[in-house]
Amino acid sequence: MLASDPLSRVLYIDLSSKKYWVEDRKELFEEFIGGTGVAINLLREEVPRGADPLGPENAIVLAAGPFNAMYPMASKTVAMFKSPLTGNLGESHAGGRSAVAIRLAGYGAIVIKGASDIPVWVSVHGSKVHFRDARALWGVRSAHTVGRVLREVEGGHGYRTIMRIGRAGEKLVRYACVVVDTFRHFGRLGLGAVFGSKKLKALVVVGKGSVPVADKAGYRRVYDDLYKRIMGTPATRKYHDLGTAENVLPLNELGALPTMNLKASRFERAEEISGERLAEKYLGRRVSYAHCSVACIHLAVLREPYEREPYFYKTTFVSYDYEPIYACGAMLGIGSTEGLLKVLDAVETYGLDTMSTSVVLAWMTEAYEKGLVTEEETIVKPAWGDYASFLKAIEYVVEQPNEFYVALAKRVEHAAKVYGGSEFALAYGGIYRPGRAPRVRPGRQAQSPGLRWLLVRPEDGGEEGVRRGGRRLPSGGGEVEAGAYEPRALPLR
């Protein structure tokens, strides 16, 4: 690392005292390459053993690495915090413009500690940090609106990242996410609730700087080599063309698409929610992370007629990917493309993690089906595929109008302990299952109850491979595996 590389600078923001300062932590950044190692160590320094994840003693570390802003495709920020969902280490990654903005604002990491007495948003403009009064933004229904407001009042257009929470984060839903630059998220493990507990509505970082390089010609040569490899490979092409949504049909054929709370692992209406259907009928725009040429973000256009006025339409852009599709589609039995997009938009509006939300709603639906809970608890009548009910239920999860929804906003395991149905609550230690139904050999059953998240019905497992489009797909992964950065479920042996 060059002495003048700003990577080693750590920006500390104390929300309790509304103070900020910078420390040089060169030794950390030289020992741990990449953001994760640095972030874990910074978190360990800040958070005492036994800290309440939603108390001021928890801290949020956002870290970049040496490749961010230097080489293409290095666009992710690591967030490290104590998770209010698991009570354990929380690690979540998000892209958008976040990592590039942090690095070019002149920092390798940002540590946010303490808690504010009033709602604030913090904006970092290079070396200046501003604490701004967010009382007027607290309670705004949609995270989209918060983004719109901040885009107007903050400078640095084109060089900034805007991270914000929705109502779910304010209401401390334990699986609330942080929305990054619209459509990207620190999704898992409840960073949104940690923001909410600190009364931190948003963090804006503007980075317009540069990073010095010792061997300038060598830098350009390595850059060009990387760029050619990235653009010349089918491995990135997939993410551009259909995106991870390409996985829906192959996983469905393999019997690995979690459907209706994993009562099935194939979904008869998978076509309707497939990457192919979305791309052909709904894809409106592809966008990219900053400094990544792949353009993997797919935005569908949802066009809804207004009831009161003829030929007048509400046009909404909705981001989709494989995991959100599994979660808000197959997992809830939703086989209508528009229904799927509406649920995805609601989850985005409130700032929830799609996967966790779907596990909660799917558990609720099965519990209702089995009579463990009634309309007295659920208020709506949950039914597979009935997206209108789910849209209401999502609002209730956030606003928590009764004890049942208060429980749901905590953990699905917590709700199952109170109301029964632990054996079909698809979470393990607070981790809500990802979108691949693992397969067991015929005749084998998962041994422990409550672990259906590792179980698939034997009749859906079994086969050694599936033929699709003349292509033989390997049974255990290969081409059908989603991005390597996604959590993978391990097959039972």
Add this chain to the structure above:
Amino acid sequence: MVRRVSVVDVDLCVGCMMCVFACTRRFGEGGVSKSAIRVASIGGIERGFTVIVCRACPDPPCAASCPTGALKPRKGGGIVFDPVKCVGCGNCVKACPYGALMLDEESGKPIVCTYCGYCVNYCPYGVIKLEEVKEVVVHAR
């Protein structure tokens, strides 16, 4: 004939900023601080992007606003910049209706496109192109 970087179809832009990073990389730095091209969303990435770069005006208002003769019209369209003469007054930044000129925070002087086309090599989607400047005749009344 002289050349310029043309934005040929902004709807193809995915906002990857590869062009922006390329421009600063000409100086052997990683980042955006020396870039004469910039990309910003037009109110949320779902609405698309704007790509801002010097369009090489035949009669450039930025040059007309320069009190020291540091920015001069280039023959055939566009400008040439002499940093030695520049005092960093910022008139040119205000004069450009596209906002294509920005002050370099380090030097306090404008970042000026040299029409080299290095950025074009890194646009994977054909948004920008190095083209010859077409002659524009401004008719007198």
